[in-house]
Amino acid sequence: MRYLALAAAAAAITCATPAALADSHGMGAHKKVATGWVEAACGDLEGFIAYVDAHMADDGVFMPQRYVGFGFSFDPNNREESVVAMVTPGTPAAEVLKEGDVFVSVGGVPATWENRDRLVFRGKPGEPVNAVIRRDGEEMNIAVKRGIIASKNDKARSLRGLRMSDAENWPADACEVIEAVGEGNVVYVHDRFSATEADTGIPYEQRSVTRFEFNEDGEISKVWSLDEGRFVLEQLGYTISR
Structure with a gap:
């Protein structure tokens, strides 16, 4: 039986059209x-992590949306302390912060979980923000200027960030793929x-468009997404003031 199965598979490959063979790593x-x-x-966070690990090239990168800020998370x-988990290289935060630093206050406001929406991390680029952090048990004053953050995250760093996410509150209530279109090695999913x-x-709800770029092995080499981030914030009651 094993021989017959192998023979049938070989025959299918031999008889396949060039278009069908190309589509094994093609648009379909x-x-x-x-x-x-x-x-x-x-879906669930662990399932998504496994999917990213399986389908993204080892040298693949995430291309996150630009924003004005510092470049850390x-x-x-x-929820006991405001601990710096990740610092993005090449950003304003990378000049003064280290992973494991604990924010004590930002702009004079205690950096507690309850005050997280009052901390003045967002604003115009170039404006300095004064804060107090604790590092290795000692408090120190820092000043960081906001910048335009347009960084790239490699696969390893992206997976690390996903593994630190809140798995319990990760899944969406509902999700629907509206359209997938592409040409060559690029696919857009709405x-x-x-x-x-x-x-x-x-x-809350939102729509997004994600651009996927594939390498010759059919692995994802670049991911870039555009979503309705501001619309989400407005649904949650946030306001943007000047």
Whole structure:
């Protein structure tokens, strides 16, 4: 039986058209992987991590959206202290912060979980922000100027960030792929999803378009996404003031 199965597989390859052979790493396969990525992102966190690990090239990169800020992230699972979990190389934060630093105050406001929405991290680029951090048990004053953050995250760094995410509140309430189009080695996926903010119970929704670029082996080499981030903030009651 094993011989017959192998023979049948060999015959199928021999009789396949050039177009069918090309599509094994062609547009049909690319669309399947790209839509699978978006669908996995809407499910449980561990499943998405496994999908990224399996389908992204080892030298692949995430191309996050630009924003005005400093270039670091807090540990989302620590609500006792504001601990720096990751610092992005080449950003203003990289000049003064280290992973493990603890923010004591920002602009005179205590850096507690309850005050997280009052901390003045966002604003115009070039403006300095004064803060107090604790490093190795000692407090120190720092000043950081906001900058335009347009960094790239490699696969290893991206997976590390995902593993620090809040798995319990990761899944979306609903998710739908609206369209997947592409040409050559590039696929665009348009989707929409809805979720609920864990702390407030406020529901929100957004649409996004994600661009996937594939290498010759059919692996994802670049991921770039454009979403309705401001629309989400407005649904959650945030305002942007000048």
